[in-house]
Amino acid sequence: MSTLAPTDEPRAVGDTRRAGRWVFITATVMLMAWVLVPIYLLFVNTLSSPSEVSGFPKTGLPSFDFASVEFFLSFSGVARALWNSVVVAVLTMVLSIGIGAPAGYALSRFDFPGKEVFRMVVVMTRAFPLPLLALPLAVMFIRVGLDDTALGLAFVHTVLALPFAVLITFSLFSGIPIELEEAAWTLGCNRLQAFIKVVMPLILPGLVASAVFAFTISWNEVFAAAVLTIENRTLTAFLVQSLNVSPLHLKFAGGTALVVPALIFIFAVRKYLFAMWGIANR
């Protein structure tokens, strides 16, 4: 930062400190405004009547008129799209944790040939533009009867979420000393009982956080959803396919419907965000 540049002029230390602090605070406040103001503006539009949304000029204050929201919710196809989004996201959540957690456990508890290869493949998946998977899978799904189904789309979203699930559960399990499990074995538990009675309760919060993260990944995904669903469109697919025909207030209400759950989820898992990405680094 410019104020921290050294000067030849002797200056009271307190002065420079204070100036530096001031710049620091201003920068922080401006960056927070940069993040929050656009979201606020979307909410303003959502909480205004349709005529206000296309009106000009705007005041930047919401009129708390719920006509736009009501229009959106009663618009044909919206309720179904919302429901489909939830179903796909829940399936993704269950699949990615159900498949990912055992792998994470194996990586953290055992040394075996092929371990590094598996880890490499998991990490590598993220270097691929994954939504493109939807193109060939669209063909494959028609062949096996999974086309235009929630399960088919959930499979693709699970590819997106699985690397996170594996790496996060890997670090969660690694955080639990194996001695705890061993103690349970000596007290007469078998491997499964020890896992359920000792390890499970300890990692449950982290596991829930990574499940929520998987849900959010699926909830937000646009391209694969738009390619793979026709009748059973998710909310993102519905919005992106009707963008050029829908009125402004429908778009903004739809945007809010996408944003609000995501905000809640991110708030719920905020404690784990950094732990997650800390591991995802390696």
Add this chain to the structure above:
Amino acid sequence: MQSRFLPYMLLAPATLFLAVFFVYPFVQIGILAFSSGDGFTMGHIQTMASHWKFGTALWNTVLLTAIIVPIQLALALSMASIVTKLKTGRSTILFVFAIPLGLSDLAAGIIWLAIFEQSGFLNSMLAGLGVIEQPILFLGYQNMWVIFAAVVLAEIWRATAIMMVILVSGMGLIPKEYYEAAEVFGASPWKRFTKVTLPLLRPSLQTALILRTIAAFEVFAVVVALGGTTLPVLMGETYQWQFTMRDRNVAAAYAMVILGISIAATLVFLRLLRVPKEARL
């Protein structure tokens, strides 16, 4: 006996899943892009390359990435430095900075549409300041560069958070002793940043840059929300060929291009920011 096979049994579902839904489809994309009814063909690639939108789409995608990613890197480094220095209110500010991480790119596009559309907040503000009399149509084809700028802003707004989070956790791994030593030798805060933080942050920088660059090549929903098909990008063209022209092979050819530049970018960053084994923390 049991514990020799247990890890493989635990890995089996994930391995099987990735084989069916990750490896196989990518092979399939290659086959779709390079084959016709009777064997190998370059026809789909030629169809793609000779279409007038291909050059523009490729250029727009690469240019968007080249503008967005460096700005995001600078912004994410500033945010991460701020968060690392904070003593009070750290978790609140961190959460606010991280919010866009959880938002869909489509939502981000719609959010910036609220600002840039003709009756939107930017026009309202300009009118309020007396700069303009009539609202300007920002997102029309006459103002291509405004659409471009809006996409850049929306992408920076949305996806800087992911870089920031990766960098914050990377900065947390740097031992305090390095900074103390630098301070003892009289290094200024800027010197400490460039000589201690940046070199030691290399693994995180690598991850952040690779993830972001690949995601930037995939830009789709933001562009659709802000400009429809006025501003062609690779992912948008892929979608168009899949749906509007109903030609899966050309769509797969586009996918190969995106895949190609993604892999090229990954290799460049892996090479550029290589961390020698002995220098790992």
